[in-house]
Amino acid sequence: MGTGWTLDAKEVPIIGSDAVRWIDLSVPSSANIAVGSGATPLAPPTTDNRASCSAIGDPPTYLIWRIHKDHSQSLELLEVSASKEFPRFGLRFTFPDALCPFAFICKNENSGSSRFPYLLYVLTVSGLAYLLRIRNVCAYASCSIIPVDELFEFDVRGYVSNNAAITAVTATAGVLVIGTSDGSVCCFQLGVLDPSAPGFLHELRDEAGISRLWGLISGGKMVASAQDLVICELHEKKFLFVLHLDGTLRIWDLASHARVFTHNMGVMTMAGANFQRLWVGQSYPELSRIPLAILYGHSPDENLGMISLHGILYNVGDRIIFSMEPSVQNLSLEEGRCLDVKLMSNKIWILKDDELVSHLLSTDIYEAEAFSLALQEEFVAEQLFQNSEHLVDEILRITHSIFSSSKEDILSFVSSIFLRRLLLPGVHLNAALYATLVEYNRHLAESELQTLTADGLKKEILSLIEHEVASEKVSILHCWKCFFTRYFHNWCKNNALYGLLFDSSSGAVGLIRKNSVSLFRSLEDIERIVEGSSDEVNELTGLADLFDDDIEYEILIDLLRCVIGFSQQLGKTASSIFYESLLTASVISSEDIVHCIMKILETGYCISGPVLQTSTSGDNIIVLEKELADHKSLRKLSVDMFLSLQGLFRKASEWGKVLNVIEGFLKFLVPQKIMHKFDTEISSNINSSIIVHTAYQIAKVMFETAWDFLLFLSYLVEISGQIHLSPDDITKIQLELVPMLQETIFEWLVIIFFAITPATPAVTEDFNSKLSSLQIGKLYAVTCHSCKFTYIQMGLSL
Known part of the structure; x- marks a missing residue:
């Protein structure tokens, strides 16, 4: 937690989100250009874990996707609805080659949408673009290979200039957009037009005249590499925001393919900085303003990054005219990498690899007020006695001071404290427990572990601890301390932060982790x-x-x-x-x-x-x-x-x-x-x-x-x-x-x-x-009848 920052919210894990079983699906390819064979990648590989979410419909269904850097050929997809239980099954698509750190999923507005409600866009590092028509999860139960008539594969290599690499990619319904190292931006009408049809490709360039795709030299001004691309919808029109390496921001009208705005951010922030990522918030018609956040760093230490906050003002008439708000706010990231950012008109959430902070924005002050959001790591560390090495010893000493029982009874009581904490909601994580058991050479399949009851888990863990005491000839307390230390390490590793879950309509914020999903509450x-x-x-x-x-x-x-x-x-x-x-x-x-x-x-x-x-x-x-x-x-x-x-x-x-x-x-x-x-x-x-x-x-x-x-x-x-x-x-x-x-x-x-x-x-x-079994937080009457009972309700500010 940042020093002096006010604690504002707390993470609430969604129970069951760590117990998803995956339906594995293989995506076929007609091309043989896998980078794994030693070929140079055309597009950026996934060097960080990446995840995001799309809200579709009203009430919304949330489509959550994840790409793991250690398994970058696969994409996991979850369909989540607040009015239903967290899904027990998800889809895991495995592609012929590693994926770029990008995916886009949207509602299928085309014919046959009832059978294929969603569209998924991805790009491999070798330059293959895929458009998949996605069925409902239950329809894949007996399927292992995606039928070829349910996907569209397209090779973008022939449309990228010689010696140029793909540096950024984004998509919207019917359009895939790529940016390259030579500053050009190409829009493909993927799934809308045949690649041979006129209008399938549009190259967005400042130069007039014939495109360099025809091998001719045009005399326009060269631009820096396209670092990030974001598509924003405004008054039923779609605009492409392009951030270049030198800080130049360009806005393009995707319908007319015309550039409608240019501005160099280096003038307002830091000259000579490397501009890396761009986030665009939802437009606010009452303010005629679109909030922007830009991540940039200054060599040689790119970890000490900054986020600059801007506002794009617009006027709606015969055409939309954009202008840059004169004020800018800079937020230092101090230490830690920036994983994700979400924006509203007066608030920003910044997710780093070890914390989540929000800033309340105001044009009247130079510094934004900062708030800290308590991550689940803090709660888990407390429950597993990781905050102090003396807590475990204190429990045994106090227990012995209180009870007059035998040594065996006291140690059994202490073990019950450890077990209960380990299996608490939010602490118990299937992947972390499985990884810990593997370290102790307990060869229990992960699927078997998920089917065990709470009593079964307790017996499994207790037998492990008792075996460790007998074989290593150490105290049971020492074994519990070591087990908790290992488990906490595996919890953090197997539940690492991936990205933010955000619903702009309600302002709800959550986290997409490696093996779970959560929301924040006040x-x-x-x-x-x-x-x-x-x-x-x-x-x-x-x-x-x-x-x-x-x-x-x-x-x-x-x-x-x-x-x-x-x-x-x-x-x-x-x-x-x-x-x-x-x-x-x-x-x-x-x-x-x-x-x-x-x-x-x-x-x-x-x-x-x-x-x-x-x-x-x-x-x-x-x-x-x-x-x-x-x-x-x-x-x-x-x-x-x-x-x-x-x-x-x-x-x-x-x-x-x-x-x-x-x-x-x-x-x-x-x-x-x-x-x-x-x-x-x-x-x-x-x-x-x-x-x-x-x-x-x-x-x-x-x-x-x-x-x-x-x-x-x-x-x-x-x-x-x-x-x-x-x-x-x-x-x-x-x-x-x-x-x-x-x-x-x-x-x-x-x-x-x-x-x-x-x-x-x-x-x-x-x-x-x-x-x-409660030995009585004299018990108060609780009426139980077929799981219908009187309950105590609290006023919660969710």
Whole structure:
């Protein structure tokens, strides 16, 4: 996340998008010009992973395509609709040669469109252009080779000048456009006219006279290589935007093949820069403006790139007249490669290989306000204990301090924590788990892995860990740490960022990854409090509405900072133990867990060597050194907390006022309950998947925040004599606030349970037996009947 950037949104993975099975289709060719034989490529090869999406129809169907740089002969295609489940099957077309990093898919407006609803345009590096008529996915179930009458193949080599290479390619319905290293641009009426028919080819050039295709020299001004091409529709006319290497931007009318605008961007940005990519946003008629983003770099370090933001103004009359907006905004990419960009009139999203940021644009300021969008990598790293090497050790130490069970029972409990986190929605990724199992020489087919139930996966992973402990003679904790480290590496590798999914009509933004698809949602206030910077808390109007005066609001701000700081010491680790104890057959109560945590805060870890020293020499944990370090850290926490509480007391003048503020905030944590009865089954689709997973993300934050306050209030009672809590204050905490928090925690736990439990057509008795395993975020009545039940609904800002 960028330093000082406001956290604005969070990634929500679409459940099931990592479990697509591919129908492999081979695309035949009549030409024998594969580059793999050693021939020089005519067009740019795919050196980066590439993906994009086309929205077709209303409501839209999203056609998502991906080209992997390691398998550049293949293109994957998914047909996604928000009102349906994520597709279980996709199409994978394999071509005779490697593909350029480009594909275009559109609705088929020609005859026979009901049988072939889509058209797909691609170009191979050897210069073969393909137009495929695409059937519905189900029609390919028994097909392995695309019939020749369902594709059109065209060799563009004969239409490119000698010694010139193809440097850019784009397409629109009925037209394929290529740009070359000598600056020329050629438009082919692919699928509309026969190659021998007049008008099949039009070369867009500044020079008048006969084209160089006839071998003659024309006297016009030479232009630099065509770097990027984008087609934009404006008032039912299509225009081609061409960015050249020297920063020259040309706009062509595709109907008349006339140049309608020229401008050199180098004058407004950086002279001598290498201009690389161009993105054109949707036109905004009310502003008569088209937003543009241009990526450029300055040798020798092209990684330190810049994106310049421009506006093309237009007037509509007998013809459309374009002009360049005088203002320009430059955004530095700092480190990292730019993978994709999406534009609106007042906002830009920039996807790099390690982050996604958005900028709110304004012509009144020189610098655009930046926002960070939290990627799934952050959540996965947290769940797999990758943020700190000490978290895993803390879990074992705290668990042993809390439970009086045998060593085997404690280690089994710890393993259940690891397993549950590994199989959480968004953390569990089929491709990552398969790659990790392969590294451990577990030869389980990927298709077999996908068919395993959650219990089957747990057994498979546990047997692997136990085998590793026995064969390597190391501790089970060490094995889990190594497994999580490997798994996280494979998760990042097998779910790398490819491109942005964007719907300009709604402003929805998502990610196309290597093995999954996701969307972004706005953050709730509670998430901005817990996960954002402390300065952001002051700007949360939702919190200000809870209180009558400014003093109470200021008390809350200080209180939140105090509680968040307090939870950093043991809160996160302890909450995972508390959470697991409620979901397993543990006999310890929440009150006992809180009491044990208070003892740890007071005296340090109460541990004994044998439980930790579960391995041979070389892998032992040095207990004494760790205890001393923890004791020092806890002493510092005690001093810091005492000073913070003193400041809080001075501001409020009495603890009763602080407790009233806490009570008001706790109402903010209580789930909103709306009773529903459903006479028909609720359909399962992408929208419901996003809502369910969003509910889990928010419920997790609510659960942990309520837990933090429970620990905090218990701590106040524990040190009541030092901070002068009155008997009435203690009574209010113990008899009013703590029960309220316990109630809230248990409610959020039920929501979490529903959100992470797979939706299966299980009988009511099976579902009730799972629910009864909760050791109680006293349970609240949940009416279950043939999977129809009353549920707790939250207001979500999706």
